[in-house]
Amino acid sequence: MISLLSVLLIASTAAGRDITFPSVAGYQSPMMALGHESIDITGAKFAGLTTFANLPYVHCLNKDGSEKYDIAILGAPFDTGVTGRPGARFGPGGIRAGSRRISPEAGWNIYSGKNLFKEWATIIDCGDAPLTVLDNTVALKQLDTAHGIISNRASNSTEYTVPRIVTLGGDHTTTLSALRSTFKHWGPVSVIHFDSHIDTWDPEVLGGGISHYAGVNHGTFLHIAHEEGLVRNTSIHAGIRAPVMNKKHDVKHDRQCGFEMVTARDLDRLTPQGVIEKLKRRVAGTKVYISIDIDVLDPAFAPATGTAEVGGWSTRELLTVLDGLTGLEVIGGDVVEVAPIYDNAGEPTTLAAAEVVMSLLQLMVDQPVKAE
Ligand SMILES: [Mn+2]
Numbered sequence: 001m002i003s004l005l006s007v008l009l010i011a012s013t014a015a016g017r018d019i020t021f022p023s024v025a026g027y028q029s030p031m032m033a034l035g036h037e038s039i040d041i042t043g044a045k046f047a048g049l050t051t052f053a054n055l056p057y058v059h060c061l062n063k064d065g066s067e068k069y070d071i072a073i074l075g076a077p078f079d080t081g082v083t084g085r086p087g088a089r090f091g092p093g094g095i096r097a098g099s100r101r102i103s104p105e106a107g108w109n110i111y112s113g114k115n116l117f118k119e120w121a122t123i124i125d126c127g128d129a130p131l132t133v134l135d136n137t138v139a140l141k142q143l144d145t146a147h148g149i150i151s152n153r154a155s156n157s158t159e160y161t162v163p164r165i166v167t168l169g170g171d172h173t174t175t176l177s178a179l180r181s182t183f184k185h186w187g188p189v190s191v192i193h194f195d196s197h198i199d200t201w202d203p204e205v206l207g208g209g210i211s212h213y214a215g216v217n218h219g220t221f222l223h224i225a226h227e228e229g230l231v232r233n234t235s236i237h238a239g240i241r242a243p244v245m246n247k248k249h250d251v252k253h254d255r256q257c258g259f260e261m262v263t264a265r266d267l268d269r270l271t272p273q274g275v276i277e278k279l280k281r282r283v284a285g286t287k288v289y290i291s292i293d294i295d296v297l298d299p300a301f302a303p304a305t306g307t308a309e310v311g312g313w314s315t316r317e318l319l320t321v322l323d324g325l326t327g328l329e330v331i332g333g334d335v336v337e338v339a340p341i342y343d344n345a346g347e348p349t350t351l352a353a354a355e356v357v358m359s360l361l362q363l364m365v366d367q368p369v370k371a372e
Helices: 002-019 088-098 134-153 174-186 219-226 247-256 266-283 316-324 348-366
Strands: 071-076 124-126 164-171 190-194 235-240 261-262 288-294 329-336
Touching: 071 088, 071 134, 071 261, 071 316, 071 348, 088 164, 088 329, 124 174, 124 219, 134 174, 134 190, 164 174, 164 348, 174 219, 174 288, 174 329, 235 247, 235 266, 247 261, 261 266, 288 316, 288 348, 316 348
Parallel strands: 071 124, 071 164, 164 329, 190 235, 190 288, 235 261, 288 329
Antiparallel strands: none
């Protein structure tokens, strides 16, 4: 009798599975829309064209400008300023691919309990700026123009009227264009620069002084930004570990460009919380631009980059430090030097870069910034 009951129970369970799966409350599967006249793919992962985090695409560079936004993602496919491995021109596409599993509909952060897409800001993906791959000077002017157009649009918020931009690099030279753009809206800003390299090299040193063209590259852009008056002398590097070329001159020159330094190994001594406090103290009371060279991470976590340096931070450590910067007035940011061709099949670099963008967006949503 007992065995007969068991058989019946098993049979009824099996039969139930054949007929229908239990519905999952709140989840509107695109499949459920089949048979209808239209299918809504908003927020659907792996569907439609690949935008960052499946955000809506807006053609921000056209003349119309009717679709308003508060924070724009902009790709900068540029890698002719790199001194190591090229390939960061494919970075914007790679970072978007790394963000495929992120959905604005289901983006609740386990640590903060927040979904940055469900707060006040309208966040969209502008696609990439069209940049020539044959002339750095022209490409940077094109990027300057793209930043200008996108940041000069009216924002969606009536209170916070300047749209802010997160740039997907591109090699690090592209940050120069972003800083030229932020200068026009906010004046000189403090830069929190996550990188294994200082990037303040004198163009006469890095580039060999052979030509002006050669001097504008991914290791000199912060020197140039300092020369152009775009950055405050309250800036700071984080994660530095690569050798300098000239001990006395390079480090002294770096300070002259406005930078203090947190080295990669300072994290061991200070702990992430100590690093957060040091960064916050340095930039206190100023507008902040956050630039993240993915080579701040150890190549074990981010092999797909132009000039990898061992002995770097883990992805978790970087995310902890970044998220700890909440409350700062972040007026723009970028993730650069992602060259997907050197990634492994598990895509650790592009996944990390996508998550870093999420942290940048959260900082910008946490602290809206009023126009001056
Ligand atoms: Mn760099």
